[in-house]
Amino acid sequence: EEDAFQTFGDVVSSGQTFLNAIPNFEPPQKLKVMEAFAEINIPLIRDSFIEELSLQAAGRVSDYNNATGTVYTYNVGGTLAPVRDVRFRAQLSRAIRAPSLSELFPATSPTSARAAPIARRTAPPRVSRQTSRTWKRAQRRSRSGRAATPT
Numbered sequence: 001e002e003d004a005f006q007t008f009g010d011v012v013s014s015g016q017t018f019l020n021a022i023p024n025f026e027p028p029q030k031l032k033v034m035e036a037f038a039e040i041n042i043p044l045i046r047d048s049f050i051e052e053l054s055l056q057a058a059g060r061v062s063d064y065n066n067a068t069g070t071v072y073t074y075n076v077g078g079t080l081a082p083v084r085d086v087r088f089r090a091q092l093s094r095a096i097r098a099p100s101l102s103e104l105f106p107a108t109s110p111t112s113a114r115a116a117p118i119a120r121r122t123a124p125p126r127v128s129r130q131t132s133r134t135w136k137r138a139q140r141r142s143r144s145g146r147a148a149t150p151t
Contacts, residue, residue: 025105057077
């Protein structure tokens with residue numbers, strides 16, 4: 001549960017500082033999130049004809065009480081180390097960034113204290129979640145105790 005607010009004194013709220021009237025931030029609702037997640041690492045081969053072969057997976061479900069709703073994120077990957085000093089990794093993931101309370105309920109402020117009265121948004125604007133899908137790969141080689149990771 002996330003609850004946010006910010007209040008200012010009469011001098012700041014009326015615009016007597018820096019010529020800007022800054023309204024109090026008091027969103028009309030709290031942000032509530034319920035989440036569940038799981039992670040697993042499955043070693044397939046270790047210390048055999050290759051040093052390591054393993055798979056990784058993770059998942060999360062998040063349920064927001066706003067327009068974001070229920071979202072699913074995941075991460076799947078693998079590791080291959082044919083010999084001790086060489087390791088290859090690959091990973092595919094999906095991430096979600098839900099809007100914060102200040103993004104859902106922004107307070108508007110005039111540019112001058114002499115401008116129109118301050119208006120507060122009482123209904124959430126059309127702010128949606130941000131989604132990304134990422135593919136990563138990396139290799140690591142080490143020799144004589146030094147490690148190098150090319151980018």
